[in-house]
Amino acid sequence: MDIAFVLYDNLTALDLVGPYETLSWHPAATPHFVAEQTGPVYTDNGLVMHATTTFADLAAPDVIVVPGSSRFVDALEDTVLLDWLRAAHPHATWTASVCTGSTLLAKAGILTGRPATTHWGARELLGSLGAVVSHERVVIDGSVITGAGVSAGIDLGLTLSAEIWGEEAARAVQLMLEYDPRPPFDSGSPDKAGPELMAKVGQLLSPRSG
Amino acid sequence: MDIAFVLYDNLTALDLVGPYETLSWHPAATPHFVAEQTGPVYTDNGLVMHATTTFADLAAPDVIVVPGSSRFVDALEDTVLLDWLRAAHPHATWTASVCTGSTLLAKAGILTGRPATTHWGARELLGSLGAVVSHERVVIDGSVITGAGVSAGIDLGLTLSAEIWGEEAARAVQLMLEYDPRPPFDSGSPDKAGPELMAKVGQLLSPRSG
Numbered sequence: 001m002d003i004a005f006v007l008y009d010n011l012t013a014l015d016l017v018g019p020y021e022t023l024s025w026h027p028a029a030t031p032h033f034v035a036e037q038t039g040p041v042y043t044d045n046g047l048v049m050h051a052t053t054t055f056a057d058l059a060a061p062d063v064i065v066v067p068g069s070s071r072f073v074d075a076l077e078d079t080v081l082l083d084w085l086r087a088a089h090p091h092a093t094w095t096a097s098v099c100t101g102s103t104l105l106a107k108a109g110i111l112t113g114r115p116a117t118t119h120w121g122a123r124e125l126l127g128s129l130g131a132v133v134s135h136e137r138v139v140i141d142g143s144v145i146t147g148a149g150v151s152a153g154i155d156l157g158l159t160l161s162a163e164i165w166g167e168e169a170a171r172a173v174q175l176m177l178e179y180d181p182r183p184p185f186d187s188g189s190p191d192k193a194g195p196e197l198m199a200k201v202g203q204l205l206s207p208r209s210g
Numbered sequence: 211m212d213i214a215f216v217l218y219d220n221l222t223a224l225d226l227v228g229p230y231e232t233l234s235w236h237p238a239a240t241p242h243f244v245a246e247q248t249g250p251v252y253t254d255n256g257l258v259m260h261a262t263t264t265f266a267d268l269a270a271p272d273v274i275v276v277p278g279s280s281r282f283v284d285a286l287e288d289t290v291l292l293d294w295l296r297a298a299h300p301h302a303t304w305t306a307s308v309c310t311g312s313t314l315l316a317k318a319g320i321l322t323g324r325p326a327t328t329h330w331g332a333r334e335l336l337g338s339l340g341a342v343v344s345h346e347r348v349v350i351d352g353s354v355i356t357g358a359g360v361s362a363g364i365d366l367g368l369t370l371s372a373e374i375w376g377e378e379a380a381r382a383v384q385l386m387l388e389y390d391p392r393p394p395f396d397s398g399s400p401d402k403a404g405p406e407l408m409a410k411v412g413q414l415l416s417p418r419s420g
Contacts, residue, residue: 048260149388178359180398188390
């Protein structure tokens with residue numbers, strides 16, 4: 001099973017690594033790291049990943065995983081990436097996005113009229129691109145699965161692992177990854193964070209999304 | 211603040227990316243990806259990361275973060291890595307490990323007589339290397355902070371962010387990363403997984419750790 005993890009400039013590393021770590025361990029999985037060109041790709045806080053395959057060389061993967069970016073507005077102008085998504089999606093068993101990766105799927109026309117989720121800071125934009133915006137952490141609609149912000153990629157990956165290989169396989173990888181989360185604080189969603197922290201983080205996010 | 215994220219062959223990507231994503235966003239953080247040589251480093255499921263700095267060029271970072279590996283037994287023989295840890299640790303404000311990264315700290319003598327945690331599959335080995343093994347998800351002892359398996363690196367990173375920059379900063383990054391986990395299953399620890407799944411996963415892990 002060919003899984004295409006899509007790389008592009010300034011992607012958010014954890015958006016990609018959550019689904020990667022939950023899906024790639026399976027013996028039937030063949031992970032590919034695909035971009036316009038092979039070679040180094042900078043994520044948005046400095047970590048560099050390597051693309052191992054080009055879009056041209058992987059036209060029809062079984063699974064597509066699109067991470068988000070704190071600079072996703074730039075990625076929305078990446079016509080090579082969007083054209084590849086548009087062409088590859090109809091052949092894929094699953095098309096997945098994490099965080100603002102959903103806005104790329106929407107821009108490619110894949111989410112029109114579909115329920116989908118995204119990072120809380122991108123909900124309005126996702127709606128304006130034609131999706132029916134959900135506030136759920138993981139949303140499945142047909143062959144499309146979308147996750148909320150950044151860390152939701154782990155929950156998405158386990159959910160998708162169960163869809164592909166069954167619940168026991170997903171439970172096994174959850175145990176391997178010791179995914180028994182104990183956040184030290186409880187500020188992981190707009191509802192829980194409260195208005196003061198929301199305002200502060202909104203200020204931090206806005207220049208990075210420009 | 212110079213943060214050294216340590217890369218070595220077959221590290222587990224999520225072990226590194228959890229702390230990376232929770233710490234590197236801060237304006238005062240300067241992340242470095244350090245290895246024996248600069249260039250590509252393969253993680254244990256195929257993703258390639260890029261080392262940007264050598265051990266020789268970063269002798270005294272403020273924070274050291276050591277990820278684990280499903281092939282950590284090989285890393286325990288990496289004398290260049292162990293010598294660097296031994297020399298750098300006394301100068302660091304914080305030395306952190308995730309998952310079986312703790313066994314590298316222990317082999318370097320940093321955990322002797324200290325409480326520390328690790329992946330559930332490596333508890334016995336960690337004890338044999340001189341640490342006082344804890345089953346907690348995150349353990350702080352002096353300037354050393356250790357996390358349990360793989361995904362615990364996110365909880366460790368938030369905890370460490372609060373120690374370094376205060377609780378409000380940690381709450382802000384938790385909100386940015388939308389870390390409001392909703393695991394679809396409840397099998398993330400040996401206690402919860404039950405004996406049948408434990409036996410199955412134990413079989414899966416043993417050849418990879420050899």
